[in-house]
Amino acid sequence: MSEIVVKKKKKKVKVFPIVNAIIFILISLIILVPMWKVIVDSFDARAGYGMLFWPQVFSINGYKEVITNAVLYKPFLISVFVTAVGSLLGLTLATLGAYVLIQYEMPGRNFFANMLLFTMIFNGGMIPTYLVMKNLHLLNTLGAVIFPLAINVYNLVLMRNFFEGIPGSLFEAAQIDGCSPMGIFFKIVLPLSKAAIASIGLMFMVTFWNDYTNFKIYINDNSLFNFQIKLRSLVMDNDMPDVGGVDPNTVKNAATIVAILPFMIMYPFLQDYFVQGVNVGAVKE
Template sequence: MLTRGISFNPEHWTIDGYVRIFEDGTIMRGFLNSVFYATGFTLVSITFTVLAGYSLSIDDLVGKKIFTVYFLFAMFFNGGMIPTYLVVRSLGLVDTPWAIILPGAIGIWNIILARTFFKGLPNELKEAARIDGASDLRIFFSIILPLSKPIIFVIALFAFIGNWNSYFDAMIYLNDRSLYPLQLILREILVQNEVQPGMIGDQLARAEMQRIAEMIKYSSIVVASLPLMIMYPFFQKYFEKGVMVGSLK
């Protein structure tokens, strides 16, 4: 179909590209790695972002201004790629999954977004709970978290998509191909035009090899997009609520 373009004739449709992807195993291994990295990254991001945002939303928090200025400074100024790599290497995280999960898991902008959301919750709920004898932990887990689904889902969506689409960190920190995420494998296929030899038979002619290579490229893009396409319909309700946090009414 390279010469005729897209065809709407079902007789010209084929799933050969998907068959070769699943048979090779390289892309599927990268797909599973990306799911693991993005899920772990999202869980770490939600945990620490919600805790930090809720803490900064408390008016009588000791050192609140100092923490806020520190976070804002870190948001605008960072050490750069080389110091970050040296820190990751000194911690022994290079060529491990933690090099993809931990660095960058906590976004300052997400913390500010969460703090704004928590400040918008009625203080009367916490005061009533304290009168009833509830501790700070009980208030947080029984009252605050159930009301925070919109912001939690928004942070989860931002974190998952950001990690899922990222390939640069993996390119820097990972040397073992078995740890490569799907994005790094797609980069080799799409940008560097490298298709694994096992996906294409040696006996095929040059034109046929080019056709199959194109099919593998487009099939890989579809496979990489499936998780995000599946997530959005379920997150849309919460996303619309959480993304408007801090906006003018």
């Protein structure tokens, strides 16, 4: 009998997935290692400049100082207020503006849409914007940092694209039933747009919470500085309050964690809405 020689095919090793995995692991480590150092130092009463994987002297006094110290307490509340009011105003303008732009029978619809898109490419610049704020008497007021960021054409376009994905038959059925345009907006459009509202609302909240530039340009009153401005002064200028036995670096790192903690907690709950809303709003079929 002739011997049958079965040659096993050698599996080809694909290089790209391996290299891709290594690159992403390295990028993840570059991001996670500094974050872990900040977290460890925020719980270490003797925080130093070396790399530690666990606190030497575990303490939560750094967080107590951040929460209870008036120097940091008021800027934190200002950031919360600006984020809440600005995000609500921004969502209101984005949803109403997007709803107006999907009214195809409206005279001048294309003109207004093109004017809005024009502002995404060209803007007045820093000095003209500053002069506008000055003439409106908004300098050294929270309105100067809320109004410019609340009008976001990119978010408005995303919302418009999402609204255009709603079947037109729903609008027609509502009109036949005698529903007014604003009734359609509140009873049909908004309930069907939870994903877009959640994702765009998260964008607004991150933008307002991390705002540093507008506060630096339009606010000169120290009592109106937000948490990011104060955090910068703590880290860069060593403008530290009396920390009562806690290493100043511990308070700095605790303040950094407090600054990013709200969205670290919030994002996992909004992740599904965020991905769905951005994908639907960014891609128009």
